Amino acid sequence: MKILFTAITLLLISINTHAQVLGDTIAKNDVSAKPLKLHHAEPLYVDLIRDLGARKGEHELNVGFGINDEKEYVAYKGFAEYEFAVANRLGLEVEVPFEMYGHTANDARDPLPGNRVEGIKLATQYTFLVSKKYQTSMAVGYIQEMEFSSLPDIGHHGKLFEGTTYNPIFIAAKRLTPHIHTLLYTGPVMEQLFETKTWNTVMEVNANLHYVFTNGNFIGLETNMEFSEQKPSFVVRPQFKVAFSPKVSLGIVAGIPASGDNRNISAMTRMIWVP
Template identity: 70%
Template sequence: MKNVFATLLLITASINTYAQLTDATPKQPLKLHHAEPLYTDLIRDLGARKGERELNVGFGVSDEKDYISYSGFAEYEFAVANRLGLEIEVPFEVYAHSTGHQDYSLPGNRIEGIKLATQYTFMVSKKYQTSMAVGYIQEMIFSPLPALDHNAPLFEGTRYNPIFIAATRITPNIHALLYTGPSIEQTFESKEWDTVMDVNANLHYVFKNGNFVGLETNMEFAGSTKPQFVLRPQFKVAFSKDVSIGVLAGIPASGHGHGLSAMTRMIWVP
């Protein structure tokens, strides 16, 4: 009788242990927090976990010397699996005359295109406080709206953009990030190809609450053309657990025919 009772206790304990194991929440993969630049942002957080998602809406203004450019975008990014993120973005741009250039012929207002992107974080190192990822952006470039009124094709070209990202936490508060890759543009009608190399270097100071201040440097190299450098000082402030606002300025530093610019980005994490 004692043996039967002991056996029943053992079976009950085994069932309870099995239930606890099967009901336990799966262990989440390691994810390090890295400050994300505001102008050339990432497709998804490095080390993103399945189910994470984010909505960004932005607006910017730029002095193009002969005219003023107003730009905006809406983008939605989500992680379909651990460390694998997807993004869809629709940017647009409209133009206005600047003071003293009322006779200047403005470019056509346009929805710039549709960007589809993916990013995979292949390394997250707790020891080195470093994450690395590769990604790819495919953009279909729309024709300007006035051209569409004259039976122009819907798409005037496409852009291929493989990217590599490396980020490290130099200290708990000082974060560095490199975002680089070639941008290859194909124009359908003229059958022309144009390639530039983008190198974006970033350094941020992150406060304990997640807010940050920093500098984003956008560099563009295109063959024999003089390299273009734009400095983008920026900061991000969280207004709640779900909503943050980023503000940045664009200061041309070298080889650039553009003037000053500014941009805001609203970040909502549902």
């Protein structure tokens, strides 16, 4: 797993180095020249590993918290993530998500799942196309998550990891107008469970439409679709983002199930800080 993640990262670095050499040739001796970067609205629930067309040295810290009504109990979810561009158009991310659980008013006696740090995610993303003519950016990436066991299992059984996931992704974004932005984020998520030695595969397709105001704030709609052997899942997530300063923004997201499954309405906030 680590070898695969390292190999993909080295491959992306190699591609990026070649692209930079071509860019240097075009820019000749202009050391101040920066690669082209288009601004695209970034979804708030399933966000990008780094801005499309990110430039070397850019970095960002995100902290989020959400609540999901799971009918039998309430799940409180949160995460902290740090993303940075190690080279032009090449971004890396480290994320630590966690979950805690509480009773609903009607199920106070039912057992709850164990609170847990969900895992640690390591991700990389390379923007291979930035077209000013077509106002389009495209990228490929890879996410590797080591899934931690629940805190009770770690404490009682010493079982630290319960599985891992492999998630290659493809991203395409296009600005239809200066204010209307679209973005597609898709890829398979393959989960390997260590104890049962089983695999689960889900195909994720996330389509987004945002209206971006002149000051960078936006309102939009994110749709998260999952396709597996079970019934497809479809969640609609209306959202908005407000900037309090050039460095600090707040995003608010609601989750509305649209596929008739057992999910209920959820909500999440995301605080975005650019150091």
